[in-house]
Amino acid sequence: MHVQVFFRWLCVALGLLLAGCASHNYGDEQYRLRMATAGKDIMWVPSKLEIVHKMLEAAKVAPGDIVYDLGSGDGIIPLEAAKRYGVRSVGIEYNPDLVALAQRNAKRADLERLVTFKRGDNFVEDFSEATVVTLYLGESLNAKLMPRLLKMRPGTRVLSNVFRIESWIPDQEIRASTGDMAYLWIVPAAIEGRWQFSGFPDAKQVSMEVIQKKQIFDANIFFDGRRVARIEDARIRASELDLQFSHAGKTYTLRGQVQGSRFSGLLNNNPKTPVTGQLAP
Numbered sequence: 001m002h003v004q005v006f007f008r009w010l011c012v013a014l015g016l017l018l019a020g021c022a023s024h025n026y027g028d029e030q031y032r033l034r035m036a037t038a039g040k041d042i043m044w045v046p047s048k049l050e051i052v053h054k055m056l057e058a059a060k061v062a063p064g065d066i067v068y069d070l071g072s073g074d075g076i077i078p079l080e081a082a083k084r085y086g087v088r089s090v091g092i093e094y095n096p097d098l099v100a101l102a103q104r105n106a107k108r109a110d111l112e113r114l115v116t117f118k119r120g121d122n123f124v125e126d127f128s129e130a131t132v133v134t135l136y137l138g139e140s141l142n143a144k145l146m147p148r149l150l151k152m153r154p155g156t157r158v159l160s161n162v163f164r165i166e167s168w169i170p171d172q173e174i175r176a177s178t179g180d181m182a183y184l185w186i187v188p189a190a191i192e193g194r195w196q197f198s199g200f201p202d203a204k205q206v207s208m209e210v211i212q213k214k215q216i217f218d219a220n221i222f223f224d225g226r227r228v229a230r231i232e233d234a235r236i237r238a239s240e241l242d243l244q245f246s247h248a249g250k251t252y253t254l255r256g257q258v259q260g261s262r263f264s265g266l267l268n269n270n271p272k273t274p275v276t277g278q279l280a281p
């Protein structure tokens with residue numbers, strides 16, 4: 001384990017010890033669970049209820065969402081998601097005793113209809129149907145999952161208790177009253193490459209070259225082959241593209257939706273100037 005990550009987990013464990021949580025009884029009569037029970041890639045430490053509620057709130061969980069918790073422990077996150085929002089939720093957990101405990105917890109809460117716990121490895125199981133993914137795994141495991149997370153459907157909300165995801169700047173920082181932190185990221189549409197637009201009134205050919213770093217991008221805008229503007233540190237939120245540039249004393253605002261390799265939106269918010277775009281293959 002990376003030294004920095006080890007110390008972060010040590011702080012978590014010391015914090016829990018000071019809060020008296022380490023001596024609590026977890027689990028049930030069939031499986032007494034000790035704090036910091038060893039796990040495949042990371043030990044079991046439970047998320048606290050307040051931060052779980054704040055994470056689900058920040059994700060704006062709503063009907064139709066499917067919440068996946070990777071490394072679901074005793075099931076607290078999928079169970080709270082189902083209980084508070086009535087949504088389907090799934091926990092993936094490697095330790096079979098924890099899977100069985102979480103299933104019993106679901107039964108006791110009468111949530112079996114909505115919640116499923118699967119015995120499996122986070123790095124093997126398919127969680128691509130999720131619209132919300134929660135993590136409490138540590139920075140290095142988060143980083144290992146990042147390529148898969150970034151390939152999820154644009155708009156998927158990813159939340160991590162305590163730990164960040166390497167170079168991916170959070171869209172929101174979540175703070176509990178205890179000072180505990182969690183983070184939210186929204187998976188952005190992939191827009192890197194050369195876009196060709198139709199519908200601009202001031203040029204025959206309008207194109208845009210995009211360099212994307214997660215939800216942040218730089219772009220050069222070309223009118224009839226000539227670079228007319230540069231945009232730096234713009235953001236794409238899920239599939240919503242919203243950019244502004246100026247050229248020859250005019251300001252252009254382009255707003256719309258990216259769907260795969262296509263864009264459709266409006267120039268200057270005007271329904272009379274619809275713009276479509278195509279990303280070169």
Ligand SMILES: C[S@@+](CC[C@H](N)C(=O)[O-])C[C@H]1O[C@@H](n2cnc3c(N)ncnc32)[C@H](O)[C@@H]1O
Pocket residue numbers: 038039040041042043044045046047069070071072073074075076077092093094095098120121122123135136137161
């Ligand atoms: C810090 S606990 C978090 C538990 C729960 N998500 C929560 O927030 O209370 C991490 C969990 O991940 C599980 N785990 C570790 N490696 C795993 C892997 N490769 N696949 C699935 N689960 C794993 C551990 O058994 C443990 O239950």
